[in-house]
Amino acid sequence: xxxxxxxxxxxxxxxxxxxxxxxxxxxxxxxxxxxxxxxxxxxxxxxxxxxxxxxxxxxxxxxxxxxxxxxxxxxxxxxxxxxxxxxxxxxxxxxxxxxxxxxxxxxxxxxxxxxxxxxxxxxxxxxxxxxxxxxxxxxxxxxxxxxxxxxxxxxxxxxxxxxxxxxxxxxxxxxxxxxxxxxxxxxxxxxxxxxxxxxxxxxxxxxxxxxxxxxxxxxxxxxxxxx
Amino acid sequence: xxxxxxxxxxxxxxxxxxxxxxxxxxxxxxxxxxxxxxxxxxxxxxxxxxxxxxxxxxxxxxxxxxxxxxxxxxxxxxxxxxxxxxxxxxxxxxxxxxxxxxxxxxxxxxxxxxxxxxxxxxxxxxxxxxxxxxxxxxxxxxxxxxxxxxxxxxxxxxxxxxxxxxxxxxxxxxxxxxxxxxxxxxxxxxxxxxxxxxxxxxxxxxxxxxxxxxxxxxxxxxxxxxxxxxxxxxxxxxxxx
Numbered sequence: 001x002x003x004x005x006x007x008x009x010x011x012x013x014x015x016x017x018x019x020x021x022x023x024x025x026x027x028x029x030x031x032x033x034x035x036x037x038x039x040x041x042x043x044x045x046x047x048x049x050x051x052x053x054x055x056x057x058x059x060x061x062x063x064x065x066x067x068x069x070x071x072x073x074x075x076x077x078x079x080x081x082x083x084x085x086x087x088x089x090x091x092x093x094x095x096x097x098x099x100x101x102x103x104x105x106x107x108x109x110x111x112x113x114x115x116x117x118x119x120x121x122x123x124x125x126x127x128x129x130x131x132x133x134x135x136x137x138x139x140x141x142x143x144x145x146x147x148x149x150x151x152x153x154x155x156x157x158x159x160x161x162x163x164x165x166x167x168x169x170x171x172x173x174x175x176x177x178x179x180x181x182x183x184x185x186x187x188x189x190x191x192x193x194x195x196x197x198x199x200x201x202x203x204x205x206x207x208x209x210x211x212x213x214x215x216x217x218x219x220x221x222x223x224x225x226x227x
Numbered sequence: 228x229x230x231x232x233x234x235x236x237x238x239x240x241x242x243x244x245x246x247x248x249x250x251x252x253x254x255x256x257x258x259x260x261x262x263x264x265x266x267x268x269x270x271x272x273x274x275x276x277x278x279x280x281x282x283x284x285x286x287x288x289x290x291x292x293x294x295x296x297x298x299x300x301x302x303x304x305x306x307x308x309x310x311x312x313x314x315x316x317x318x319x320x321x322x323x324x325x326x327x328x329x330x331x332x333x334x335x336x337x338x339x340x341x342x343x344x345x346x347x348x349x350x351x352x353x354x355x356x357x358x359x360x361x362x363x364x365x366x367x368x369x370x371x372x373x374x375x376x377x378x379x380x381x382x383x384x385x386x387x388x389x390x391x392x393x394x395x396x397x398x399x400x401x402x403x404x405x406x407x408x409x410x411x412x413x414x415x416x417x418x419x420x421x422x423x424x425x426x427x428x429x430x431x432x433x434x435x436x437x438x439x440x441x442x443x444x445x446x447x448x449x450x451x452x453x454x455x456x457x458x459x460x461x462x463x464x465x466x467x468x
Contacts, residue, residue: 036386037357149461156460176386178461179463222419222420
């Protein structure tokens with residue numbers, strides 16, 4: 001089923017931070033939403049999540065900061081059980097252990113509150129919650145920003161594996177085109193609260209049309225920068 | 228020359244640095260890479276004399292490091308400034324601390340090099356972008372002409388394009404100013420593109436030190452390979468041979 005949203009927009013203090021935006025997402029599609037700081041990536045991600053959920057679609061959202069996803073007064077056990085209940089799943093310690101092992105958080109004490117874990121572990125816990133069901137769409141906002149490279153690479157590989165062959169579509173929000181390019185089939189470039197460009201990954205990397213996409217593409221690698 | 232010889236730091240019962248030996252010559256850049264908890268921040272603290280060494284020594288030109296007035300560029304650009312002060316006053320602090328007077332021509336030259344418009348310094352930290360705040364952080368570090376500058380994840384708060392731009396400005400200023408740069412980062416792409424040597428720190432020990440090219444091409448340890456392969460898989464080393 002294609003997910004479509006039309007006319008999403010947002011403003012803050014009278015300033016438009018997201019101009020009316022429409023978007024179609026195919027079943028199982030993997031999309032990278034890229035752009036500079038302040039270009040409106042997370043705003044579009046949040047608006048998309050709200051709109052689809054309001055229309056009854058199941059969307060898992062991993063926000064940029066685990067603080068937005070976790071209640072500081074509740075144990076991690078509570079969060080996990082609440083997610084299972086919300087998804088109508090029976091408690092399944094084996095499934096939980098499997099996901100936790102893959103994300104290397106199986107050593108964490110679930111009786112603790114979120115702040116009893118490191119930030120990187122909290123972020124992976126939120127990703128683990130998102131992987132529990134089989135939503136129509138998984139929105140990941142800078143999922144690896146608090147992770148070390150080794151853990152980040154493993155987490156991205158796990159996501160690839162988890163999504164492969166399934167019906168869940170993925171929207172990967174990141175400022176790093178180099179990261180997104182390896183993981184998605186389609187890239188959407190945001191600039192100044194608008195979609196500047198929307199194209200298959202290779203097309204956008206090889207022949208970016210807009211200044212925003214050209215800048216991102218030219219700066220995607222550390223070792224082959226233009227002079 | 229910055230010289231660390233057999234530096235060990237013990238916190239509580241556990242050693243956070245273990246027999247770390249490094250050298251860094253003027254005008255050169257050494258990147259220390261490793262994961263969280265590897266001891267990167269403790270290493271910076273040890274160089275700055277902020278922690279007691281349980282063993283070993285840290286020297287600059289065979290003298291105590293604090294005598295060369297090392298500067299530090301921090302990770303979170305806005306949090307690194309007093310929010311109540313104008314950026315201009317914050318930039319003046321290192322001079323005040325050393326009872327030096329401001330060399331206006333130098334300030335202008337550094338501002339040009341860092342692409343900071345002259346009136347930007349009259350704003351407060353919350354009134355500039357994160358990228359601009361970090362460039363002011365670099366300006367503050369360099370204003371008193373230090374021989375040694377330490378960078379603690381200087382680019383991690385910036386977006387991918389701003390990161391590369393800022394890294395280039397740092398390297399260009401280093402050519403003029405000839406400071407030695409010790410960069411702590413977990414971004415191997417940055418380390419590979421902008422340092423002369425890379426040291427891999429793991430659990431408080433140096434696993435290997437090599438020139439950036441040699442490390443990317445052929446890490447000598449299993450852990451070095453794991454780090455390099457992870458960076459490749461995240462797209463950070465694209466373009467390398």
